[in-house]
Amino acid sequence: MKKYLVDDTAYYVNAKGAGPILLFAHGFPFDGRLYEEAIDRLASRFYCVVPDLRGFGQTPLGSNGHNSLGYPRVKMGRFADDLAILGAEIACERGCKGSKVFLCGLSMGGYILLEFARRRPQMLQGMIFCDSNATADPPEKAAGRVYLAETIDSFGVHTLADNMIPNLLSPHTNKEKTEVVSKLREMITSQSPQGIAAGARGMSVRRNLVDLLPTIDVPTLVLGGEDDKLSPPELLDGIAAAIPNAQRATVSKAGHLPPLENPEEFADAILNWHSSVSWPK
Ligand code: MLT
DSSP, rough: EEEEEEEEEEEEEEEEESSSSEEOOOOOOOOOGGGGGHHHTTTTSSEEEOOOOOTTTSSOOGGGGGGSSSSSSSOOOHHHHHHHHHHHHHHHOOOTTTEEEEEEEEEEEHHHHHHHHHOOGGGGEEEEEOOOOOOOOOOOHHHHHHHHHHHHHHHHHHHHHHHHHHHHHHHHHHHHHHHHHHHHHHHTTTSOOOHHHHHHHHHHHHHHHGGGGGOOOOEEEEEEEEOOOSSSSSHHHHHHSSSSSEEEEEEETSSHHHHOOOOHHHHHHEEEEHSSOOOOO
């Protein structure tokens, strides 16, 4: 893992490959390991940059990972700003200062991706929006996230993993891919309660960005697992229809986490999309 100073924290990053920079934003409550297998395949086309986001994996929450009352909270805009700083730093390091980047975000990473598109459209070359949505949380859902943030210390990451895993994975993964189920459990249970609380509070106050979708003017791939219960195919069809220039692809034998459940097909969908678009030289 490489380490980059981003504002007030040290971002831990798994980076590999050659070509244009493709930044990844993982979902909640995971870390960069979500994309580990997929980037092996994508590294032939892109310089893949997979950070553990602030508060997750090895990246500390930092002093800016709290709200004004001192409770852990990272808003989606803060994550997006972190990625912009990281992307700019890596572009400099690779001798392409100021160049645009590709960005792939899954679920919470998709919320971050939309915030990035709202704040820094000029930095984006193209986007891959996975298993996510563009709306804000309805009040009960937002309240549930605050409750999670307040109680995670006492009920613990193992209970969280037990509650989440059956809904995250496709029936195929749950039944046939025990190694994927174990990896996911390990990823969730290794997160810090503080980071989980910060991400949960951050998602609870995210903006409704539905009106942003028709204004997105970079090539976009909307990608999702065929068995995703949290952001089902019909929802992603609607998002793809709302974004001009978007392509839509579905990953078979995958639920909410295609890069973990079917990394080959996930990566191939991105490679096929990238090949199908004529990019400015
Ligand atoms: C994720 O995978 O990031 C979560 O499902 C996002 C959410 O809880 O809305």
